[in-house]
Amino acid sequence: MDKNTIISLKDIVVEFDGESVLRHINLDIHNHEFVTLLGPSGCGKTTTLRIIGGFVAPKSGDVFFDGKKINDLPPYKREVNTVFQKYALFPNLNVYENIAFGLRLKKVPDEEIRERVFEMLDLVNMRGFERKDVNLLSGGQQQRVAIARALINKPQVLLLDEPLGALDLKLRKEMQIELKKIQRETKITFIYVTHDQEEALTMSDTVVVMRAGQIQQIGTPIDIYNEPINAFVADFIGESNIIDGVMKKDYLVNFAGRDFDCVDFGFEENENVDVVIRPEDIKISAPEKGQITGKVESIIFKGVHYEIVVIDGNGFNWKIHSTLYEEPGREVGLSVIPDDIHIMHKMTEEEK
Amino acid sequence: MIKSRYPAFPYIIFMAIFIVVPLIMVAYFAFTTSSGEFTMQNIIRVGDYVPVIIKSLFLAFIATLICLALGYPFAYIMARKTSNIRRTMFMLIMLPMWMNFLLRTYSWMTILENNGLLNRFLGIFGIGPFEMINTQGAVVLGMVYDYLPFMIVPLYTIMMKMDHSLIQAAQDLGANPLQVFLHVTLPQSLPGISTGITMVFIPSVSTFIISKMLGGGSELMIGDLIEMQFSSNSYNPNLGSAISFILMIIILICMSVMNQFDSDKVEKEGRMVV
Numbered sequence: 001m002d003k004n005t006i007i008s009l010k011d012i013v014v015e016f017d018g019e020s021v022l023r024h025i026n027l028d029i030h031n032h033e034f035v036t037l038l039g040p041s042g043c044g045k046t047t048t049l050r051i052i053g054g055f056v057a058p059k060s061g062d063v064f065f066d067g068k069k070i071n072d073l074p075p076y077k078r079e080v081n082t083v084f085q086k087y088a089l090f091p092n093l094n095v096y097e098n099i100a101f102g103l104r105l106k107k108v109p110d111e112e113i114r115e116r117v118f119e120m121l122d123l124v125n126m127r128g129f130e131r132k133d134v135n136l137l138s139g140g141q142q143q144r145v146a147i148a149r150a151l152i153n154k155p156q157v158l159l160l161d162e163p164l165g166a167l168d169l170k171l172r173k174e175m176q177i178e179l180k181k182i183q184r185e186t187k188i189t190f191i192y193v194t195h196d197q198e199e200a201l202t203m204s205d206t207v208v209v210m211r212a213g214q215i216q217q218i219g220t221p222i223d224i225y226n227e228p229i230n231a232f233v234a235d236f237i238g239e240s241n242i243i244d245g246v247m248k249k250d251y252l253v254n255f256a257g258r259d260f261d262c263v264d265f266g267f268e269e270n271e272n273v274d275v276v277i278r279p280e281d282i283k284i285s286a287p288e289k290g291q292i293t294g295k296v297e298s299i300i301f302k303g304v305h306y307e308i309v310v311i312d313g314n315g316f317n318w319k320i321h322s323t324l325y326e327e328p329g330r331e332v333g334l335s336v337i338p339d340d341i342h343i344m345h346k347m348t349e350e351e352k
Numbered sequence: 353m354i355k356s357r358y359p360a361f362p363y364i365i366f367m368a369i370f371i372v373v374p375l376i377m378v379a380y381f382a383f384t385t386s387s388g389e390f391t392m393q394n395i396i397r398v399g400d401y402v403p404v405i406i407k408s409l410f411l412a413f414i415a416t417l418i419c420l421a422l423g424y425p426f427a428y429i430m431a432r433k434t435s436n437i438r439r440t441m442f443m444l445i446m447l448p449m450w451m452n453f454l455l456r457t458y459s460w461m462t463i464l465e466n467n468g469l470l471n472r473f474l475g476i477f478g479i480g481p482f483e484m485i486n487t488q489g490a491v492v493l494g495m496v497y498d499y500l501p502f503m504i505v506p507l508y509t510i511m512m513k514m515d516h517s518l519i520q521a522a523q524d525l526g527a528n529p530l531q532v533f534l535h536v537t538l539p540q541s542l543p544g545i546s547t548g549i550t551m552v553f554i555p556s557v558s559t560f561i562i563s564k565m566l567g568g569g570s571e572l573m574i575g576d577l578i579e580m581q582f583s584s585n586s587y588n589p590n591l592g593s594a595i596s597f598i599l600m601i602i603i604l605i606c607m608s609v610m611n612q613f614d615s616d617k618v619e620k621e622g623r624m625v626v
Contacts, residue, residue, distance in 0.1 A: 088521035
């Protein structure tokens with residue numbers, strides 16, 4: 001464990017009613033990092049967050065905070081604060097008192113509380129709302145109060161449990177940018193839980209992709225997107241074409257009825273693999289110029305690009321993103337450069 | 353939603369006949385003589401019974417306080433149990449209510465009597481006998497026993513509805529268990545406390561069966577006083593109405609004081625009380 005590590009999970013196992021929710025989670029989180037736990041619902045990402053917050057006790061495994069084991073430390077003694085999914089603002093207190101809550105408990109002098117509450121109100125752009133009733137605020141405003149309330153304690157780590165889930169798309173995008181800004185300004189470690197891959201890619205320094213209580217891949221957004229470790233990650237992070245292939249030898253893979261040059265190596269000879277190709281990496285050309293030929297099945301306008309489905313000779317549906325219109329029913333050629341062909345080991349039955 | 357106002361008519365008529373008219377009659381009797389002339393004499397005569405009224409209020413207050421002290425932790429614990437245990441506990445609370453009220457109070461008589469069950473049991477160990485029946489303590493005990501469920505049920509209901517994420521939020525912000533209780537659980541359960549107090553205090557202050565059976569007539573309460581004006585030799589419905597009228601006003605004042613706590617506005621404007 002390097003000294004930059006603030007939180008460390010060691011072999012965490014959690015079971016609810018005999019059902020395993022987390023299976024041997026190992027995770028190191030560094031100081032000042034924006035880490036996102038990403039995965040479909042039920043993958044254990046929220047449970048992981050609650051382990052760190054102290055609201056769930058692991059069946060086995062250890063939680064370290066700043067090098068100290070904190071397994072048995074109750075939530076109120078942990079130096080982390082949480083922004084809850086449904087904000088959980090105190091309905092009987094106004095905006096000012098909600099934000100001041102943590103400091104009041106610590107018996108901080110009124111003058112200092114005042115100063116720090118206004119500092120927080122400025123940080124979350126809520127100056128002027130201090131006397132408002134929290135029940136009368138909009139979702140976005142309640143969220144800002146919840147963030148201010150958690151940050152005023154100057155925690156080393158802020159836990160955010162799908163904080164933008166209840167907001168509409170436009171507000172969500174604004175808040176993403178704002179959260180990232182707040183994180184950069186305060187230099188607090190953010191651990192952010194979401195099932196929205198775009199949100200994860202936009203904000204994070206590190207993305208942790210989870211599935212069925214296990215960590216699939218840890219990496220920067222660019223790593224995760226460009227070099228997904230398996231077909232699940234590839235499929236979950238953005239759209240992908242996933243097709244069965246056979247690794248003939250190093251740098252040569254066979255799929256869609258022909259051999260392709262690729263950049264991957266180290267597989268067994270004739271190993272069955274998943275071949276993953278992003279829709280935007282496939283180029284459409286005249287049939288004779290393409291590596292694969294097929295017929296345009298459908299085309300949908302998506303704003304920035306068209307989403308085109310092409311069926312090849314083997315009946316595989318290729319998803320392609322292109323800025324150019326293609327007439328449905330037309331024969332076209334498809335080609336892809338070796339760099340954009342991603343080869344992955346097949347997931348074993350147990351992993352599925 | 354039914355927009356029409358007609359479905360409300362039967363209830364309005366019912367309330368008019370059985371609630372509003374009797375109230376007017378009570379007021380009428382309170383301010384008239386037996387021959388129907390206006391007088392303040394009845395109201396003034398209530399002044400003779402001020403000690404009884406004060407004692408009634410005091411005993412009802414004590415009983416309500418004990419009910420709250422017993423009922424609050426009970427409801428709190430019950431709301432945190434699994435649904436099976438909750439159902440069983442709720443059932444046990446309600447079970448005595450299925451028995452007749454008089455019967456329940458009678459059973460306490462046989463327990464508390466000078467040669468009743470309790471004294472005989474203590475006698476085995478050479479303790480007592482104690483003078484338990486016909487005391488104020490016995491009356492309060494009866495009130496607590498009879499009205500405790502009325503305290504527990506509204507408290508339990510409000511605690512079941514309580515937002516658990518608020519408790520976690522408070523813990524997360526550094527509140528220890530006591531602080532969580534003071535700043536989250538207690539403020540949220542105030543409406544239940546206020547309902548429970550109302551439901552226990554009102555029947556306690558106006559009871560006459562309990563005080564008669566367990567107080568043995570020596571511990572006269574307002575309820576007994578009113579009952580006497582209507583049923584015994586000293587038949588005087590005008591005085592009875594006047595006492596009832598005063599009692600109603602006292603309860604009204606008590607309730608409006610209580611309602612101050614009920615409102616959501618508590619603390620909202622001011623600072624949190626630490």
